Amino acid sequence: MEGKTQNGGCGQADGRSTAHRHSSSDRFLINQRLMIKTSSQKLSTTARKAFANAGWVFFDRIFRMATALLVGVWSARYLGPSQFGLLNFANVFPTVLTSLAGLGLANILVTEIVRKGDYSENQLLGTGFILRLIAGTVSLFIITVLVHVLYRDQPVLQAMILFTSSVLVCQSVDVIDLHFQSRVKSRLSVTAKSIAFVLSTLLRVYFLANHFSLLAFSSVVFVESALSALILILIYNREEDQHIRQWRFNGALAIRLLTMAWPIMVADFFIFLYMRSDQYMLKELANDLELGKFSAALRLSEVWYFIATAITSSFYPTLVNLKTQNEASFQRAFRKLLSLLAFISILIAVFISFAAPYLVALLYGRQYAGVDRILVIHIWSAVFVFMGVGSSYWFVLHNKQRILLAKTIVGALVNILLNLVLIPAYGAIGTSVATLVAQFISAYFINYFITSARPVFYAQSAAFADVFKPNFIRSLLKQDP
Template sequence: MRKILANIGWIFFDKIFRMAIGMLVSLWIARYLGPAEFGVLNYATLFPTILAAFAGFGLTNTLMVEFVSNNGNPLEQRRLLQTGLFIKLLAGCLMYGLSCCLNYILNRDNPQLFFLINVTGLILILQSSDIIDTYFQSQTKAKLSVVVKLISFGLASIIRVYALLTKQGILFLALINIAEMVIVYGLIVGIYQNRIAKIASNFRQAISYELIGQLLRISWPIMITEFFVFVYMKVDQFMIESLSTDKELGLYGAALRLSETWYFIAIAINTSFYPKIAESWSVNKEKFYKQYQELINVLTYISIALAIFVSLFSHQLIDLLYGADYEHAAIILSVHIWAGVFVFTGVGTNNLMIIKNLQKFVLIKTIAGAFINVYLNYLLIPEFGALGASIATLIAYGLQAYVLNLFFKPARTVFNLQSKSFINFLTLQRPMTVKIS
């Protein structure tokens, strides 16, 4: 238990520290650029990530489960890591090439945006370092990757401040983001090689077509699901850019900075507690579900408390942090923050869906959520701009992450866990701490 709390403590420290410093620098950038240019930078950063799911191939969640199930077999864990890294590197290179092609077709007449997107698209290759980060988290060694991220983030933040003080342009700011990822990649690979094993050691023997096929068979539904998760989480920004204005996109981006910045809490709690909860699955199902209910309770209480607070003080927060130019972002924020309730409970039940072999159902309901979101955005954005996108997002998240679980019998257990957590909050039941014995 002490090891788990230390692990979650390091993840929280990393996220809170980076959130605090990153928020200050991001606010400075938003004020410096103004809503219109801030919208352009957001769009350039967002564009290549539409292919991120295919570059990641759904391996992060799959390998978390595999690393945990092979805790007593370090050689197999190393083999899984090497194979996963190979798959993600190859897929990342292919997706970066595709991103450049799509960018040429759509944005070749806008040289600045075209170059910005090609620079930010390198994230598709660099995200492969997530495999090593996932391994460290599965072994409750989050401290190792946290130190790497803090060093990289600190250096990048100093350069961002320099860029703002010397009035550098958007391209310079985009290059800093990629430089940060390059530093993370180099350091995290170096730490793994010094502390655990040489990645290149027996690399050819570790890469087998059988293991690649096994991982891809498990992961492909997750990969497609993650793509449609991106669609229903990020398509609103693409549609604002095409159906409204850069200024509306900048306002929406400002609201999202404050709304989505809290999602790390759900990820940190879930990632740290899940490995120990999972140990009860094959031994004691009753204990497993009791612990899982407690986990969902904690996530629900935290997310609703955050939503209430941010909704009540959205105008004050926007005015204080962004200034008068962004005043219309307050109503956008007060609506969008409630989507986080369904994000928190969705993150909490992701691993349960995998362990119950419900990946295909998750894929189907995610596709449904994506189409609902696109349709609602198409109806609401022309009339209400970024506020319409927030309303569409809230409805789509609620349907996808919660309501649709009711209509598929094997997933009804998940629906019941979520419903009970909502009822516990409404009836003022004391939130329970997740106890791992």
């Protein structure tokens, strides 16, 4: 009896212990499920807000596209291929140095504002503004010296380049845009930039109607960037109940931001270098006619890139929050984002491939014959541009900015080497092939050969596979992005 009682006691103790372990395990599983459920609900709510935010960016860009089809094509017809190519060439210098003037701070600042770390938002905005203002001024000075040396005998081209380069200084105010992005309020940025765009477009129409010179058209870039900066400041002061006078520069924060951002800055520089070196190399290795045709194709190809930026930047605050809360939800959201970008980019590429001959004939006329063949090749670069934009945020969140730099340098070298080989033989078509190959390698293929980046390669590959699944559209609409 005693033994039995002891055994029974032990059995009861074991039962209670087992029950306790089961209870603890059940509570753990329940808590995990609640966390995942809460994260999914939060993602669903934030995703709707992000889609609405992206909608404002879409509205802005679609409005600009529609206007560009009228005013831009009118300009192309009025100026002709050679002068139109020269006008676009004036944008090459500031575009290449845009990354240096921006210092690669965009994603870093948004991340820091969302995370609410050791520094206040006024310190982040003030420090970012001063850093970008100094960098923009230095970049403008560098361009001034370069154009004076390279184009000493072309004063009109010098003036055109200086007008277009003014954006490097004005873009320092875009830290306000980053503030709006962090709060998913892109409608405020869109409002400011749309007003500036409308006013500058009216000025372009006036110049076209009254047959102004090429120099006058390049000055519109300065007018638009200055107006956009001014209106952004006015809206920020009014809508946010704050004032830029509250911004503060912090030396320690400046060093921290530059330490984090310099790989992105250099990577962005190489991206613009190999995206815009095409035009410079066409001018030097071919002629202004080929440059004009390539520029016309770019207008119909690169105009779609904003979609990738709009979608990704709108979802980025959500990804930052999910990364700190639930890794599984973050991975699902990241995969869904890449799948959405893959689907949209492939859809655009297929549409333009079939519509290119009709679009070019309708918009540009006979003097731009052959642009459709350039466009059909170049538009497929958009697929890898979209995937590159979407995955770049993964590298920032995992503090692997140096991998972005390495990937971009490889892409730039591939593009430049292929241009040297292909442009003399094939002109603008060769440049389009070089761009496509470079984007494929830099944004996607090379990820497989970098151990730390291999998860991105697998996520991108899975996203491409998702696009061709029969139920892709239904699953995309049903599940959280």
